[in-house]
Each structure stands twice: as C-alpha cells, then as structure tokens.
Amino acid sequence: MSMTGRDGRDWEPTHYRTHTLGEVRDQGAQMIGHEVTVAGYAETVRGRGAICFLMLRDGTGYLQAFLKKDNMDEDTFDAMQGSSRESTIQVTGIVAQKRPPKVAEGEPEPPAEYEVNVTSGQILALAETPLPVGVSDDVNVGLDVRLDNRHLDLRRAHVNAMFQLRGNVLQYGRDHLITEGFNEMNSPKIIASASEGGTNLFPMKYFETDAYLSQSPQLYKQLAVLGGLERVFEVGPAFRAENHDTYRHLNEFISFDIEGAWMNDEDVMCVQERMIHHIWSQVAANDQNLIDIINEYRESQGDEAITVEVPSLPFPRIPYCDAIEIVKSGGGKIEWGDDIESHHCDLIAAKYPGFHFLPRWPMSMKPFYIFHDETEKGSTGGQLSRGFDLNYGRDEMTSGGQREHRFEVLEQNLRNMDLNPAEFTFYTDGFRYGAPPHAGWGLGVARLLMVLTGAGNVREVVLFPRDRNRVTP
Numbered sequence: 001m002s003m004t005g006r007d008g009r010d011w012e013p014t015h016y017r018t019h020t021l022g023e024v025r026d027q028g029a030q031m032i033g034h035e036v037t038v039a040g041y042a043e044t045v046r047g048r049g050a051i052c053f054l055m056l057r058d059g060t061g062y063l064q065a066f067l068k069k070d071n072m073d074e075d076t077f078d079a080m081q082g083s084s085r086e087s088t089i090q091v092t093g094i095v096a097q098k099r100p101p102k103v104a105e106g107e108p109e110p111p112a113e114y115e116v117n118v119t120s121g122q123i124l125a126l127a128e129t130p131l132p133v134g135v136s137d138d139v140n141v142g143l144d145v146r147l148d149n150r151h152l153d154l155r156r157a158h159v160n161a162m163f164q165l166r167g168n169v170l171q172y173g174r175d176h177l178i179t180e181g182f183n184e185m186n187s188p189k190i191i192a193s194a195s196e197g198g199t200n201l202f203p204m205k206y207f208e209t210d211a212y213l214s215q216s217p218q219l220y221k222q223l224a225v226l227g228g229l230e231r232v233f234e235v236g237p238a239f240r241a242e243n244h245d246t247y248r249h250l251n252e253f254i255s256f257d258i259e260g261a262w263m264n265d266e267d268v269m270c271v272q273e274r275m276i277h278h279i280w281s282q283v284a285a286n287d288q289n290l291i292d293i294i295n296e297y298r299e300s301q302g303d304e305a306i307t308v309e310v311p312s313l314p315f316p317r318i319p320y321c322d323a324i325e326i327v328k329s330g331g332g333k334i335e336w337g338d339d340i341e342s343h344h345c346d347l348i349a350a351k352y353p354g355f356h357f358l359p360r361w362p363m364s365m366k367p368f369y370i371f372h373d374e375t376e377k378g379s380t381g382g383q384l385s386r387g388f389d390l391n392y393g394r395d396e397m398t399s400g401g402q403r404e405h406r407f408e409v410l411e412q413n414l415r416n417m418d419l420n421p422a423e424f425t426f427y428t429d430g431f432r433y434g435a436p437p438h439a440g441w442g443l444g445v446a447r448l449l450m451v452l453t454g455a456g457n458v459r460e461v462v463l464f465p466r467d468r469n470r471v472t473p
C-alpha cells in the first residue's frame with residue numbers, strides 16, 4: 001500500500017512511518033481504530049502530569065499525538081513530555097476522532113478531526129534549545145541570521161512553500177520544453193575560457209593548468225546544437241566573480257538555458273513566452289495551496305498578497321531603439337549605444353509593468369556569439385544585433401539572441417571585442433564544417449521566482465546563496 005505524500009502524490013511507506021500526517025488528517029475517518037506509525041517534528045509539546053499533547057509536523061501537515069502515561073512505557077512518556085520543540089519524534093498508536101470542541105447552540109458542527117492515541121514511540125533526535133531561528137513562532141530575525149540557519153529557516157511554512165514552488169516551477173519549465181522537442185543536456189562547469197567576458201571569472205587550479213568555473217553553458221549548448229542535437233536545454237549553475245551586492249545578483253546562480261537550430265531570435269522569444277505562460281498556468285492550476293501559505297505569512301507581515309495572473313501572449317516587444325526613446329521621453333539620460341540600466345528600466349516599466357522583450361540591441365553591447373545583423377542599423381547608423389533581453393518591470397530575467405553561425409564573422413567578432421580567436425578554437429572549430437543558424441536564451445531562475453513569489457531579494461528563493469560575503473552554509 002502506498003501513502004499519500006506531498007501534493008497528493010504517492011509515497012511508499014518507509015521504515016519510519018506507515019502514513020504521512022496529512023494522510024491521517026484527511027483520511028482519518030477510514031483509519032479509526034487502526035494502528036499507524038507516524039513521524040515528524042515536535043511543533044508544540046503541551047500537557048502535564050499523566051497526559052501530553054504532542055503536535056507533530058511533517059511535509060504534509062500537522063497531527064496531534066495524544067500520550068497517556070497509563071497507555072505506554074513510562075520512561076518513553078517522560079522523555080516525550082520533556083522533549084524540546086523541533087525534536088524529531090516517531091510514534092505508533094491508534095487513530096481516533098478528536099473530541100469535537102463545544103459549539104454554541106445553532107452553530108454548525110466543525111468537520112471531524114483525528115489524532116493518534118500513542119502506545120509506543122521514540123525520540124529520534126532531540127533539538128537543542130534555544131532555537132536560533134523561531135520555526136512556529138514569528139521571531140523577528142534578519143535575513144543573514146536566517147541564511148546562517150537555513151536548515152531551520154526552511155522549516156518555516158512559507159519558506160518551505162517557496163522552495164516547493166521553486167522545484168515545481170523548474171519541473172513545469174522542463175515539461176514545457178520537452179513538449180517542444182527540447183532535450184536536457186549538461187555542460188561542463190570547469191572550463192578553459194570565458195563566454196561572457198573575461199573579467200568576472202573565478203579562476204581555479206586544474207592539475208598543472210589554469211581553469212575557471214563556468215559563467216554560462218553558452219558555448220557548449222551551441223556546440224551541442226552544431227553537432228546535431230537541434231534543440232537542447234540545461235538547468236545548471238553559473239558562476240560570476242562580480243562584486244555586485246544587490247537584491248538580484250549572486251555569485252552562483254541557476255541558469256535555465258535553451259538553444260535551438262534553425263531558429264532566430266523571434267523564434268526563441270516565442271519559446272520563452274510560451275514556457276513562462278505554461279509555468280504560470282501550471283502554478284495557478286496546481287499550487288494555490290503553496291501560494292496560500294506564502295500569502296498567510298505575507299499578510300501577517302502587512303505585505304500585499306500575491307496572485308498568480310497568467311500573463312497574456314504575446315509579451316510586448318520594444319526594440320532597443322524604441323526603448324531609448326521611451327527612456328528619453330520619461331526624462332532619463334541615455335544615448336544610443338548605452339546600456340539600459342535599472343533606473344532606465346523603471347521608466348520603461350512605468351509603461352510596461354509586466355513581462356516585455358527588448359530585442360535588437362546594438363552589436364557593441366552584446367557578446368561575440370550574437371548574430372551580427374549587417375542589414376539593420378540603429379537610428380544613429382550603429383550596427384544592430386539579434387540579441388534581446390526579457391524584463392519584468394525593472395528587472396532583467398533573460399538574455400538571448402540569434403547566434404553568429406558564420407565562421408569568418410564569428411572570428412571577426414572575437415577580434416572586434418579584443419578577444420584572441422586562438423583561445424576559442426575549441427568553440428570556433430565547431431563552425432568550420434557547416435553550421436545551422438541557431439538561437440537561444442539564458443533565464444535567471446531566481447529572478448523568475450522573485451516575480452512569482454513577490455520576494456524582494458533573490459536570496460529568499462535560493463536555498464544556500466553565494467554572494468560577496470557568503471560561502472557558507
């Protein structure tokens with residue numbers, strides 16, 4: 001017999017439990033009189049003398065265990081009654097209906113609730129006291145203390161819900177790309193040369209030679225496509241030795257990348273918006289329970305509740321040249337060829353608050369692998385590229401573009417950007433023997449999660465963030 005786990009999925013019983021707590025809570029009526037073994041964290045321990053109420057919590061919910069000294073081994077009873085909050089406890093007992101609370105005359109009866117009348121059990125691990133971060137009570141500690149104690153912070157319902165949601169979002173993204181014919185790949189994270197510019201690489205010693213941590217799967221996803229895999233995606237870590245200390249930058253982040261042959265920038269923008277649409281639709285259909293938990297916390301803090309509004313398609317496309325005009329007309333200082341900084345994005349977001357693409361950047365602003373479009377010039381005559389960004393409000397979510405597939409132009413791009421083609425032969429060799437036009441993008445997973453969960457900082461949606469000041473836990 002399998003048991004009902006998180007999200008109603010089947011879990012096999014294990015050595016430590018025959019049922020989840022949520023299962024006894026929801027299906028208690030059919031279990032009355034049956035013996036179950038359940039396990040969880042001690043959320044509260046109440047009661048004196050010969051009785052004790054132990055509120056247990058696992059990933060599926062809460063259940064009260066009722067302990068009576070007469071019904072069990074005395075030492076076990078004493079140990080459990082004296083146990084600290086968050087200790088892990090396993091109990092075996094008989095499922096019973098809880099005595100219903102008294103209701104005033106004329107009031108409807110509340111739904112039946114169930115508990116376990118304990119006959120035996122054990123403390124699996126006693127929690128030390130005091131807890132550095134409150135779990136069930138709302139202790140006001142800063143983000144740094146929470147991150148130092150992420151193992152406990154994660155036990156808080158809304159934090160736990162965020163990370164369950166994160167896992168689901170990645171799965172919805174994967175599911176969508178698979179339906180569009182993309183294949184999951186893995187690129188090396190130990191690399192020999194930069195793809196996103198040489199200044200923000202983490203160097204490492206690789207036996208007798210120098211190597212770096214990968215900034216992006218960029219060059220490898222292209223090589224996979226050139227090799228005939230046609231449509232690939234990867235979800236993996238990217239490392240950037242940037243000094244940024246902001247709410248949206250980390251030194252290690254998970255990048256969700258795709259690359260597809262016989263596609264241009266517009267084609268992969270369409271893939272992106274369809275994938276985001278799918279993720280939002282799936283969250284709206286399946287994960288309202290997680291959103292409710294997050295909202296319960298947000299409301300307790302005086303923050304506005306989040307709603308999952310599935311964005312309509314297509315997302316607006318605001319070519320770089322038009323974006324510059326919007327910034328200028330909003331009073332921003334910017335010239336053609338400048339980067340569109342966050343304060344400029346605020347002016348664009350005033351008009352386009354949701355998801356919007358910014359296609360056709362100047363070639364000078366984009367990396368060497370972006371397609372150099374000789375046929376199109378910007379308003380000042382500068383060369384345009386097939387590179388784009390996707391923003392949500394003021395924040396960049398994605399960069400992408402059509403790639404340069406012509407060997408000679410690619411080599412010239414490298415030279416134009418003061419890079420040495422000799423250092424990139426492992427990559428450019430892939431273009432010598434025929435290369436399909438191709439395109440792709442890289443999406444910052446934590447940034448997308450920020451949008452979905454209303455988090456004000458990427459660190460909220462990254463389990464163990466790495467930033468300028470943090471390499472532990």
Ligand code: AMO
Binds near residue numbers: 249400442444458
């Ligand atoms: P880019 O460098 O713009 O493009 O990165 C792609 C996306 O990754 C996220 N991101 C970050 N998230 C957190 N902390 C950081 N330090 C950080 N840096 C980037 C952003 C960004 O939009 N190879 C290209 C992608 C491509 O063209 O396919 C690339 O890496 O959300």
